[in-house]
Amino acid sequence: MLRLPTFDLQEPKSLYGALALLDEHGKNAMIVAGGTDLLPNMKHKLFEPEVLVSLARVEELTGITATDDGGFDIGAMTTLADVAASELVQQRAPAVAQACSLIAGPQLRTMGTLGGNILLDTRCQWYNQTYFWREALGFCLKKDGTACHVVEGGQKCVAAASNDSAPALMSVNASLVFERLNERREVPVDSIWLADGIVNKDVKPGEILTRIHVPAQPGEHRGAYGKLRDRGSIDFPLFGCSVRLAVDDANVITDAEVCAVALVARPIRLKNVAEALRGVAIGSPEFEVAVQVVADAAYKQCRPMDNVPGDKDYRREMVPVYVRRTLLAAVNGDGPVHHV
Ligand SMILES: Cc1cc2nc3c(=O)[nH]c(=O)nc-3n(C[C@H](O)[C@H](O)[C@H](O)COP(=O)(O)OP(=O)(O)OC[C@H]3O[C@@H](n4cnc5c(N)ncnc54)[C@H](O)[C@@H]3O)c2cc1C
Ligand code: SF4
Known part of the structure; x- marks a missing residue:
């Protein structure tokens, strides 16, 4: 049986509380949303945070609302099941609802969130394995090792972006709102991706993805x-x-x-x-x-x-x-x- 390592779980009830905890714990902390990706990865010793800041009790991050520009906003903690079932999303951006409806299975869609999906770690068949398995292979560039098993002699990780919501949100020109203590930025979803399989997202330390905005789509x-x-x-x-x-x-x-x-x-x-x-x-x-x-x-x-x-x-x-x-x-x- 694979066990979770020991960590301190913090469960703030407000966005401010979560931001303050991230600021306080710095590199030792990670955010957990639904935990459907992060917790298995922790069992595989791919991430070893001392503190997990859970967003599960931050109610202001959940929900889907129509916006005045004819589009809609989705709180980052809204579950994939709720996005998939939303008539508003189905009508105004069917690809987004459809992508969410195909992620993982029903239980995981009930726990997993849209924010967690956007910020999903890249995946690779030589990396998403147990510590024992990875150790037997000599690890790899993305974690604990020095070689890549996909590109022989490669010095750059090419683990794949595997989040189904990403292309859907790109196709409808969505933007993402990130907040950290006393700072807020809204950026086109395209601008956060990096061509680096080790960390493929331009997210600053201490930032929380709070909201996804999908604008009105042109024409029919x-x-x-x-x-x-x-x-x-x-x-x-x-x-x-x-x-x-x-x-x-x-x-x-x-x-x-x-x-x-x-x-x-x-x-x-x-x-x-x-x-x-x-x-x-x-x-x-x-x-x-x-x-x-x-x-x-x-x-x-x-x-x-x-x-x-x-x-x-x-x-x-x-x-x-x-x-x-x-x-x-x-x-x-x-x-x-x-x-x-
Ligand atoms: C068996 C199985 C099958 C799966 N199949 C698919 C699939 O087909 N397609 C797919 O795309 N995914 C799949 N997943 C992965 C996962 O279930 C989903 O991607 C899910 O949406 C992740 O959301 P989460 O809320 O559980 O994220 P978490 O696991 O809680 O977090 C994921 C990452 O995002 C960060 N994070 C989460 N929320 C925020 C936030 N608001 N601000 C800043 N950082 C944040 C966390 O720190 C972590 O690094 C699968 C998982 C399993 C176990
Ligand atoms: S370095 Fe990246 S692409 Fe290469 S084996 Fe490791 S995870 Fe896969």
């Missing part, structure tokens, strides 16, 4: 999320993609976006998607051609590595399949797309 908005995974019931993504389309009254696409995850350390925004789809009428012969152009572009731009489980060549072949299916699901409003 359509969106969907597609996820390749081994088991339909529960699994991290082997590849995930999120589609956003803006459509006018004549059913012509005016803007388009595809974002993807489970490839490298940061989720990516695919290039040349809007160029291929803009001005194309849905259902026209040009539409079929444009969808294929986007699927081909995805194949060229997405190169899965041996970081997460699943044969990388198989995963690459599935990239255009999932991008194509997810685009069609966004058009038809019948996402999410996933293996069952």
